[in-house]
Amino acid sequence: MNLLPTEEQQQIIDTAKHFLDSEFPVSDALALEPGASRVQRPHLEQIAQLGWFGIGLDDACGGVGYGASEETLLYMELGHSLMPPSLLGASLGARIAAAAGHDAQCSAILAGSARVALGVARNTAVPVIGERVSGEFIGFEGQDSDYLLLAGADSAALVDTQALSEIGATECIDPTLTSTVYSADGVGASAWQASEQEDIFHRGALLSAAMQAGIAQATLERSVDYAQEREQYGKPIGSFQAIKHYCADMAIRCESVRAMLYYASVTLQNRDDSALLDVQTAKTLADDAAVRNANCAVQVHGGMGFTQEMDIHLFVKRAQVLSTLFGGRRHHLRALLSQARPA
Amino acid sequence: MNLDFTEQQLDFRGEVRQWLHDNIPAGQRPEDGAEGREFDLAWQRTLYAGGWAGINWPLEYGGRGLDTFQQLIFLMEYSRSGAPGDHYRFNGLNLAGPTIIACGDEQQKKTYLPPILKGEVIWCQGFSEPSAGSDLAALKTRAVIEGDELVVNGSKIWTSWARFADWQQLLVRTDPDAPKHKGISWVINRMDAPGMDIRPIRDMAGGSDLHEVFYDNVRIPLKNVVGGLNNGWRVSMAQLSFERGTAFMPSQIETQNTIEDLIELAKTRKLEDGRKAIEDDHIAYELAQLRAETRALLAMTLLGISRNERAGMPGPEGSMLKLFQSELYKRINALALEIVGPDRTVLSQLAGRWPRAFLGSFANTLGGGTSEVMRNIIGERCLGLPK
Numbered sequence: 001m002n003l004l005p006t007e008e009q010q011q012i013i014d015t016a017k018h019f020l021d022s023e024f025p026v027s028d029a030l031a032l033e034p035g036a037s038r039v040q041r042p043h044l045e046q047i048a049q050l051g052w053f054g055i056g057l058d059d060a061c062g063g064v065g066y067g068a069s070e071e072t073l074l075y076m077e078l079g080h081s082l083m084p085p086s087l088l089g090a091s092l093g094a095r096i097a098a099a100a101g102h103d104a105q106c107s108a109i110l111a112g113s114a115r116v117a118l119g120v121a122r123n124t125a126v127p128v129i130g131e132r133v134s135g136e137f138i139g140f141e142g143q144d145s146d147y148l149l150l151a152g153a154d155s156a157a158l159v160d161t162q163a164l165s166e167i168g169a170t171e172c173i174d175p176t177l178t179s180t181v182y183s184a185d186g187v188g189a190s191a192w193q194a195s196e197q198e199d200i201f202h203r204g205a206l207l208s209a210a211m212q213a214g215i216a217q218a219t220l221e222r223s224v225d226y227a228q229e230r231e232q233y234g235k236p237i238g239s240f241q242a243i244k245h246y247c248a249d250m251a252i253r254c255e256s257v258r259a260m261l262y263y264a265s266v267t268l269q270n271r272d273d274s275a276l277l278d279v280q281t282a283k284t285l286a287d288d289a290a291v292r293n294a295n296c297a298v299q300v301h302g303g304m305g306f307t308q309e310m311d312i313h314l315f316v317k318r319a320q321v322l323s324t325l326f327g328g329r330r331h332h333l334r335a336l337l338s339q340a341r342p343a
Numbered sequence: 344m345n346l347d348f349t350e351q352q353l354d355f356r357g358e359v360r361q362w363l364h365d366n367i368p369a370g371q372r373p374e375d376g377a378e379g380r381e382f383d384l385a386w387q388r389t390l391y392a393g394g395w396a397g398i399n400w401p402l403e404y405g406g407r408g409l410d411t412f413q414q415l416i417f418l419m420e421y422s423r424s425g426a427p428g429d430h431y432r433f434n435g436l437n438l439a440g441p442t443i444i445a446c447g448d449e450q451q452k453k454t455y456l457p458p459i460l461k462g463e464v465i466w467c468q469g470f471s472e473p474s475a476g477s478d479l480a481a482l483k484t485r486a487v488i489e490g491d492e493l494v495v496n497g498s499k500i501w502t503s504w505a506r507f508a509d510w511q512q513l514l515v516r517t518d519p520d521a522p523k524h525k526g527i528s529w530v531i532n533r534m535d536a537p538g539m540d541i542r543p544i545r546d547m548a549g550g551s552d553l554h555e556v557f558y559d560n561v562r563i564p565l566k567n568v569v570g571g572l573n574n575g576w577r578v579s580m581a582q583l584s585f586e587r588g589t590a591f592m593p594s595q596i597e598t599q600n601t602i603e604d605l606i607e608l609a610k611t612r613k614l615e616d617g618r619k620a621i622e623d624d625h626i627a628y629e630l631a632q633l634r635a636e637t638r639a640l641l642a643m644t645l646l647g648i649s650r651n652e653r654a655g656m657p658g659p660e661g662s663m664l665k666l667f668q669s670e671l672y673k674r675i676n677a678l679a680l681e682i683v684g685p686d687r688t689v690l691s692q693l694a695g696r697w698p699r700a701f702l703g704s705f706a707n708t709l710g711g712g713t714s715e716v717m718r719n720i721i722g723e724r725c726l727g728l729p730k
Binding site: 001002003004005006009069224227228235236238239241243244245247248249251252255256257258259260262263264265266267270277278280281284285330333334336337341342 | 344345346347348352412415599603606621627628630631632634635636638639640641642643645646649650652653660663666667715717718719721722723725726727728729730
């Protein structure tokens, strides 16, 4: 028993950090025109070469053959660097294609030549997601993508974006993404899986929770740095308990979410009895930690936190986007309360 | 990252489970202090006789000399088995004992460690003073060297179990001219020494386990100084890291049992409109949130133990665990009153254990460092923010 990353797992973290810091610094995101993608098609192929989209996929399916833990560690770093949700679309999309036996589709996604946007159902109607797809959906980065990935608790589907009716593309709350609203009325899925075969919904919940943990951590780090530099009343503001205690609470949220993600990634990989409870718990707490830490970071940064000169607002906005994916807090709170008493 | 135990560890777990099953005392621990003391000591003697005392203490002082994970397995099994809590044994087993192991000399280890494991003595703590609470290093209780003795004058407060204890780990000021952190010594004091006056304090939950302790020319042999004269601050910091770093498994399991019991209660208890409490959205979401945080507490506890094992000692993250657990436990008990409804006002079986547990839970965010002190420690030691 040891919940810490092994040396090999630590290498995955370090490699990811190094690559992201040099190739995709968050400062680049600040300089983007609204709606412009930070990860263009050539970038997607560059990232694909690292094997990241298949890190948790069996090598028989063209993946790297690691498990949910390694994938979780990678996605924590991707969240920390504010990388777009379409990377998660690739990891999950490849998984659906592989399970459906669509080898060419799977290879194209793993290679970054086919792009998968993540979609979420609007509250206008109860969506149908399966062999046929109906409903209204918001796709993040849908415009430049080949597929839209939709996941409900019971099943998940990859839909060709060309087959969907586009109601309109609009500015996304997160300026590094776009929101496209689609409608579908019985559109045939390009590939789909029921959760009994391949539980995309809960894997997506785990990995989007990992991205949220990265946001919680990044906004903690920025707040601590700022609290050490910024002086008022002749002292760094971090010496005042009002600020110090905000930071302490942010740190606890990071620590509790990190521990829960490590734990849930292991129980999900092992298919333990508690796996769903653990993933639902991780998503619930990670959404909360990302939203609260990012919001708190604005307050710690004072007036500067409210400007677009600093990158804090990007994390505030991304946390809101990720909170809508793979079940929000209300869904997961309900679900985890109905789980059996853990052993 | 793994949660698997080895074959050997699984065998060990089976052994612990079986022994506990066969040896847990029947019946409740007595409420009365003197009877409680006898109950606790008798149970410790049973543990010692069975070979289950001091799992990770060195063999030469009566322990088992086993590793962190065997300690973890033992604590998990122990806490789940419904075996008696530490109660009066807490201080000796978790604070005084480990401190003497870490900082004591050979003679002190031989003299003081075995009686703790053999169930012969109860220990208590003399740290806080009326004017030195969160600012512990401001303590004033004075100890003057006379020959080979210290002569102690002053007073301590919040000493748990003082009137039922045999020995006390006591912080005294041995050098009033040194900076406040550098003039303190950690000494072992006999609770029946002449010049001691012990007065119980009634707490808001109706208990009287806390005390004020007064010292009027109390004599303590110099050889009872642990870790060197004027080095007591460093010794007590080592100790607070035990308090915050290890021994979390029982409180984690207690928290888990409490939230799970509360969820069960909400499935049967009715609200004023006749619905079951759990059918109310507000109550359901609160219960779910607390259940989630309790699950995270388990993961944090295991992560902390994993770090201890890698680094060889508890890190400052233990402060996070302490803060997280105590605040969580208080919120669970507060929600319980909402579920119990108007019956919360009745201190009888109508409302079960919840009203008293609610009142008692306030101690959790005060004792062993207030939540505010914990946040300062996290800010300064974990995050590097300025004082």
